[in-house]
Amino acid sequence: MDPVIALYTVLLAVALGLSGFVRGDARRRGRGLLLAAALAGFMLVAATSALVNVTSITGMILTALAVLFAAQSATTAFSLLWREVCCEPLARKTLIPPESAHPHTVAPAASPNPTEHEPRP
Amino acid sequence: MNVGMQIDFIGWFALIAILVAVHGLSGQQKSGRAPWPKAAVGLLILAMAMMLGSVLWTSDGSNTLLACIMILLGMAAAPLSARKQGRPPAGGERAEIEPDGGQDSILSGLALITIGGGVSVALLGLTGWVETDHEAYTWDLRLIAVISLFIGIWTFAAGLMLWLRLNDYLPKSTPTRTQQRVVIAVLILALGLGALAVIYPAYASILMGLMVLLALELGALSALSIAITSATRVLGRHLGMIGAAIAMLGYVQTSLFLLALGGLIVAGAVHYLRGRVDFYQMKTPR
Numbered sequence: 001m002d003p004v005i006a007l008y009t010v011l012l013a014v015a016l017g018l019s020g021f022v023r024g025d026a027r028r029r030g031r032g033l034l035l036a037a038a039l040a041g042f043m044l045v046a047a048t049s050a051l052v053n054v055t056s057i058t059g060m061i062l063t064a065l066a067v068l069f070a071a072q073s074a075t076t077a078f079s080l081l082w083r084e085v086c087c088e089p090l091a092r093k094t095l096i097p098p099e100s101a102h103p104h105t106v107a108p109a110a111s112p113n114p115t116e117h118e119p120r121p
Numbered sequence: 122m123n124v125g126m127q128i129d130f131i132g133w134f135a136l137i138a139i140l141v142a143v144h145g146l147s148g149q150q151k152s153g154r155a156p157w158p159k160a161a162v163g164l165l166i167l168a169m170a171m172m173l174g175s176v177l178w179t180s181d182g183s184n185t186l187l188a189c190i191m192i193l194l195g196m197a198a199a200p201l202s203a204r205k206q207g208r209p210p211a212g213g214e215r216a217e218i219e220p221d222g223g224q225d226s227i228l229s230g231l232a233l234i235t236i237g238g239g240v241s242v243a244l245l246g247l248t249g250w251v252e253t254d255h256e257a258y259t260w261d262l263r264l265i266a267v268i269s270l271f272i273g274i275w276t277f278a279a280g281l282m283l284w285l286r287l288n289d290y291l292p293k294s295t296p297t298r299t300q301q302r303v304v305i306a307v308l309i310l311a312l313g314l315g316a317l318a319v320i321y322p323a324y325a326s327i328l329m330g331l332m333v334l335l336a337l338e339l340g341a342l343s344a345l346s347i348a349i350t351s352a353t354r355v356l357g358r359h360l361g362m363i364g365a366a367i368a369m370l371g372y373v374q375t376s377l378f379l380l381a382l383g384g385l386i387v388a389g390a391v392h393y394l395r396g397r398v399d400f401y402q403m404k405t406p407r
Contacts, residue, residue: 003261003372005377006371006372006380009377009380009381009384010368010380010381010383010384010387011384012381012384013380013381013382013383013384013385013388014384014385014387014388014391015388016140016384016385016388017143017384017385017386017387017388017389017392018388018391018392020140020143020144020147020388030227030353031146031147032147032389032392032393033231033353033356033357033360033389033390033393034231035143035146035147035389036357036360036361036364036385036386036389036390036393037231037234037360038162038165039139039165039364039382039385039386039389040234040238040360040363040364040367040386041169041234042169042172042367042379042382043238043241043242043363043366043367043370044169044173044192044195045169045172045173045176045378045379046245046367046370046371046374046376046379047241047245048173048176048177048188048192049176049374049376050245050248050370050374051184051187051188051191052176052177052180052181052183052184052185052188053180054184054248054252055252056251056252058251059248059251059252060184060187062244062245062247062248062251063244063245063248064187064188064191065191065240065244066240066241066242066244066245066248067188067191067192067195067241068191068194068195068198069195069236069237069238069240069241069244070195070237070238070241071191071192071193071194071195071196071198071199072195072196072198072199072233072237073199073233073234073235073236073237073238073241074169074195074199075195075196075199076199076230076233076234076237077234078162078165078166079199079230080227080230080231080234081162081165082159082162084227085146085158085159085162086159088158
């Protein structure tokens with residue numbers, strides 16, 4: 001493969017990914033990491049392709065183990081991502097009402113009055 | 122190196138599906154919710170199945186059975202390792218945001234992902250080294266093999282150390298300034314050894330053995346020399362490294378799909394590292 005084409009593709013993908021991820025909600029950065037982990041699970045495809053094309057016995061053993069571990073990490077990533085997605089509506093339901101119902105519980109700590117304890121000259 | 126990959130026709134469709142899924146998971150509506158997250162996860166799984174099916178379909182059939190068995194074994198091993206965190210995977214939605222150990226659970230899962238991904242990348246790099254003939258014009262393949270091995274071992278060691286720390290198998294340690302200096306020194310030494318192994322393939326086994334040892338030490342050091350509160354930064358960094366390794370594998374296997382996917386993962390990790398972390402699973406209900 002031409003290295004210039006490869007570099008172009010990688011740069012385009014990074015730019016596309018950065019612009020795509022930036023649009024996301026800042027509170028969902030953790031989900032972005034889980035999404036990256038799930039995408040990293042696609043290494044299973046690379047490992048499988050290496051396994052079905054390998055010729056030597058040593059390579060076969062090595063790539064078979066690589067496929068095993070890649071499948072394990074991909075499944076874990078997908079299950080974590082699915083759990084995060086399933087948790088979102090419930091977390092919103094349980095998190096937002098207490099904040100709106102009792103704003104005074106967090107308000108003093110979050111925004112202290114800066115002029116209150118200011119030393120007078 | 123005889124690792125060709127003639128699947129880029131299917132790969133484009135899978136890439137479109139992945140981009141749509143990323144949009145569905147990280148796009149934003151007025152209410153602040155993603156448009157259709159569950160369908161997006163389903164689309165990701167569909168793209169993965171499509172790619173795996175096309176890889177197995179286009180092979181000559183000699184190793185297909187072994188590949189299927191290994192995939193099924195790995196998928197069977199994953200829920201066991203996730204269940205170890207004391208939370209059943211299908212335990213209902215109410216139980217999933219219980220405050221007990223929610224953060225540790227998801228961080229342990231991410232550490233497990235980096236362990237598995239690191240081992241896989243290292244083994245693929247080793248395979249690349251074994252399968253490449255040591256001629257002068259194959260220096261790029263050898264370079265990629267050595268870098269993949271280094272990244273894989275480093276990621277594996279860091280993930281393992283973080284997993285041990287998160288599960289309280291290691292005593293509490295306070296990071297010092299000296300540890301971070303040693304990390305830089307070991308990193309430079311390992312990179313130098315790797316470069317020597319690429320240039321002089323005749324002595325490569327000794328050099329690469331030393332490099333693997335240093336990478337193990339580097340992973341342990343880089344996971345131990347941070348406070349445990351910034352563990353997610355280390356995990357995000359190593360996920361980005363796995364993305365870079367996937368892009369390099371795409372170069373070796375002449376697959377534009379893997380190149381683009383590696384770029385996407387690197388972008389996701391970079392975007393993540395610039396901000397603060399927040400998971401819905403980590404939030405306590407009250």
